[in-house]
Every structure is written in C-alpha cells, then in structure tokens.
Amino acid sequence: MISNNTINKIDNKFLHVEKNSKTIFGFWLYLVSDCIIFATMFAVYFVMMHSISNGPTGKEIFQLSVVLIETILLLLTAIFSGLTNIAVYKKNLRCVILSLLINFILGLGFVSLELLEFYHLIIEGYSPNRNGFLSAFFTLIGMHGIHIIFGMLWIIVIIFQTLKFGVTEMIAIRIKCLNLFWHFLDIIWMCIFTFIYLIGVL
Amino acid sequence: MYIFNRKLSIFRKKIKSYLLGSIYSSVLTFLPFLLVMQHIFSDKILLFTIILCFILNFFVHCRYFLHLDTSIENRWYLTVVLFTCTIIFIIISGSLWIMSNLHNY
Numbered sequence A: 001m002i003s004n005n006t007i008n009k010i011d012n013k014f015l016h017v018e019k020n021s022k023t024i025f026g027f028w029l030y031l032v033s034d035c036i037i038f039a040t041m042f043a044v045y046f047v048m049m050h051s052i053s054n055g056p057t058g059k060e061i062f063q064l065s066v067v068l069i070e071t072i073l074l075l076l077t078a079i080f081s082g083l084t085n086i087a088v089y090k091k092n093l094r095c096v097i098l099s100l101l102i103n104f105i106l107g108l109g110f111v112s113l114e115l116l117e118f119y120h121l122i123i124e125g126y127s128p129n130r131n132g133f134l135s136a137f138f139t140l141i142g143m144h145g146i147h148i149i150f151g152m153l154w155i156i157v158i159i160f161q162t163l164k165f166g167v168t169e170m171i172a173i174r175i176k177c178l179n180l181f182w183h184f185l186d187i188i189w190m191c192i193f194t195f196i197y198l199i200g201v202l
Numbered sequence B: 001m002y003i004f005n006r007k008l009s010i011f012r013k014k015i016k017s018y019l020l021g022s023i024y025s026s027v028l029t030f031l032p033f034l035l036v037m038q039h040i041f042s043d044k045i046l047l048f049t050i051i052l053c054f055i056l057n058f059f060v061h062c063r064y065f066l067h068l069d070t071s072i073e074n075r076w077y078l079t080v081v082l083f084t085c086t087i088i089f090i091i092i093s094g095s096l097w098i099m100s101n102l103h104n105y
Helices: A004-011 A023-046 A064-089 A093-122 A132-165 A169-201 B001-036 B041-063 B074-105
Strands: none
Touching: A023 A093, A023 A132, A023 A169, A023 B074, A064 A093, A064 A169, A064 B001, A064 B041, A093 A132, A132 A169, A169 B001, A169 B041, B001 B041
C-alpha cells in the first residue's frame, strides 16, 4: 500500500501534454495554412519550370551532393526534435537544452549551405532576374530558408525561457509547437528535394 | 503504481515510435538519392520509385513524428489535414491545367 504522496511524487516524474490543448490545435491550423502558401509556390514553379529563355536548365545547375548534405542535416533535426520531446516528457532539463542547441547548430549548417549554393549560382550569373524558372526556384527555396531562420530564432527564445522557468507545462506546450514546426519544415523539404532537385536532375 | 506503469508504457511507446520513424524515414530518404546519383534504371522507373518513396516518407512522417492516427483524440487534426490536401490538390492541378491550356494557344 503506497500513500497518496508517493503516487504524486511518481506522477511528477513525467510530464504529459494532452493533445487536445487548444494552443497546439491553433498552431496546427497555422501550419496547415502555411502548407497552402508553399503549395501555391510549388504550382508557380511547375508552371515556370520550362520557361528558360536563355538560361541553364535545372539539370545543369543542381548539385545533388550539396542537397544530400542539406537533407541529412534536416533529417537529423527531425530526430533531435523527437529527442527533445522525450526529454520534456522525462523533465530532464539538461537533455532538453542540449538537444535544442544541437537542433540550432544543425539549422545553422543548413542555412549556411543554402546561402553558399545561392552565392555560387549568383556568381555564375544565374540570378533570379535571369528567367522565370530561376525566379520561381529562388523564391521557393528562399521561403523555406526564411522559415528555418525563424525556427532558429524561436529555438534561442525557447532555450532562454527553459533556463528561466524550468520544464513546466507551459514550456512543454511551446516546445511541442516548435517540434511540430520543425517536422513541418522537414516535410516541405521532402517535397522540395523530390519534386525539384531529384526530378529536375533526371 | 498503476499510473506510473501507464506513464512508463507511454514513454516507451514514444521512444519506440521515434526510433522506428527515424529508421524508416532515413531509408526512404537515401534510397531515391542513391538511385538518382547512380542512375542504374531508366528514367521512367526512377520517376516512379522517387514518387513512391516520397509518398511513403510522407506517411511515415505523419504516423511516427506528428503522431497522426485515426483515434478520437486526433479526429480534428486529421480532418484539417484532409481538407488542406483537397485545397492543395485543387490549387496545383488547377493551375497546371489552366496554364498548360494557355501555352497551347
């Protein structure tokens, strides 16, 4: 027979956020509408894909090795987001901070690789004002990059909040939203590397 | 003790779900890259495999990372996703259809 107090103590070891929280559902609605913005950009890209007046085709400018490294970085962020979720559930402060920091560094690596790719393209004269294909391409990839940058800012804010307040239920809901955001960006990147890079290279 | 066991089992389920998800999605991500970089098959088979991998990867992400299933807790989440898929289908197929007609004349 264990006392009520012990049960409470054991109960406090885990932090379970119910999924029917209104905040998370509201954030889900935001993500889904963001999906529609990306879908319109994909539609523009598919329409513009063949309008290459005097520029290069996708096959000539895409470097699959760089894209592969970017993909690995984003896949790792998805895995570390899962680790953050588990750490929050276990209320392990150090593990939460560590996995958020790793996510931040991986995001930084991704953005810098993307900027490097853009820099090389522009140096070679393939800037967005060259033709319709290139402007649609730069808009779509740039939009994804901007989302990643905002996600990184969000991670910094969350790290400071976690250090100040500890792993409370409020923080747990915020981290859950952040993780949903990263998984969403990962799904968008999946669409990008499948429909733009891999099919463009074929 | 009962509550503790239940929470521990939820915890183990979470870890298992993330592990399975990462394994599946890394296989489904690297397979198309490998096939395209080596270019073993013809273009048609490659295109089919790439799109198949994408669809499977999408479902893996929804199931293991976003924890979407058909339980009552998730009913509204799923409804929203299905609605968005309809809208996205209309946007993409509609604009492709109209613009391809426009290019023909």
